[in-house]
Amino acid sequence: MFQKMRKYTAVCGTSLLVVMAATAAKAADGQVEFTGTITDNACTINSESVKKTVDLGQIRIADFANTVGATAGSVPFSISLENCSGATLKNASIKFSGQQAGTDATVLGLTGENQVAGVGIQINDARTGNKLALNAASGDYVLRPQSNTFDFTASYVRLVADTDAAGGAPGVRGIGTGKVNALASFDVTYK
Numbered sequence: 676m677f678q679k680m681r682k683y684t685a686v687c688g689t690s691l692l693v694v695m696a697a698t699a700a701k702a703a704d705g706q707v708e709f710t711g712t713i714t715d716n717a718c719t720i721n722s723e724s725v726k727k728t729v730d731l732g733q734i735r736i737a738d739f740a741n742t743v744g745a746t747a748g749s750v751p752f753s754i755s756l757e758n759c760s761g762a763t764l765k766n767a768s769i770k771f772s773g774q775q776a777g778t779d780a781t782v783l784g785l786t787g788e789n790q791v792a793g794v795g796i797q798i799n800d801a802r803t804g805n806k807l808a809l810n811a812a813s814g815d816y817v818l819r820p821q822s823n824t825f826d827f828t829a830s831y832v833r834l835v836a837d838t839d840a841a842g843g844a845p846g847v848r849g850i851g852t853g854k855v856n857a858l859a860s861f862d863v864t865y866k
Contacts, residue, residue, distance in 0.1 A: 717764035717818055717865045718756035727752065729829050731796070736850050739833045746797055749830040754861065756823045764865040768812040769825060771798055773859035781808045782832055783857045793835040793850035796857045801826035812864060831855070 729752045738747040754769060776784035776795030783796040798807045800814065807813055807827070816825055835849030 717762075717767070718759035718823065718863075720863065721755035721757050721822075724754045724756075727754075731829060731831060731855065734831055736848065736852070739831070739850065741833075741837050741849075743833055743836050745833040746830040747833075749799075749828045751801060751826060751828050753824050753826050754863075755825075756818075756863065757821065759818050759821055759823055765818055766815040766866040767818055767823070767825075768815050768864050768866070770810065770812045770862045770864065771807060771859045772810050772862070773857065775809050776832075776834055779834070780810070781806050782834065783809060783859050785855060786858050787854075787856045789853060791851045791853045791855050793833065793848075794831050794855065795834055796855075796859075797830050797832040798859070799828045799830070801828055809859075815866060818865075 729750055731748050731750050734748040739745045756767070771783070774784040774786060776782040779795070781797070783798065785791065785795065799805060800807055803814070816823065833850060837849045838847045
């Protein structure tokens with residue numbers, strides 16, 4: 676009987692090794708990739724500020740002074756931030772980016788086909804009235820807990836002055852008529 680038990684143990688042990696070998700043969704190599712993001716943003720951009728349309732309205736050429744840089748039709752607009760913690764970051768600056776008008780890095784150029792000649796869009800900081808250059812950060816805004824609204828103005832700006840003709844003939848207008856479209860993106864930098 677002892678002999679039979681040894682055989683049975685040997686057979687069971689061998690079977691166990693075969694089962695273990697079969698299990699190990701079925702194992703596969705794999706990997707797990709973990710992704711995520713950690714930010715130190717002090718706020719989130721309000722959903723109404725993410726994609727905003729500012730209607731500058733209808734302006735007459737006569738509303739502009741006949742000097743390059745003259746503005747007309749100033750319209751206020753705001754960018755709002757919410758869920759501001761202010762725990763680690765106390766200030767924010769805003770940078771407007773877009774196609775500049777000609778060689779003037781402070782004026783947003785018009786986009787699309789059949790746009791009015793001789794005008795661009797100027798963005799000013801409503802706190803100071805100062806013109807904001809494109810692709811450059813504004814001055815710092817102090818962040819308050821919860822929500823913050825930053826106010827700006829946009830206006831048409833004359834890029835070309837009218838010219839006078841000699842002998843009483845009509846001159847050449849620096850500004851045309853028609854549609855005006857411009858596109859700017861903005862970035863908020865927390866400090």
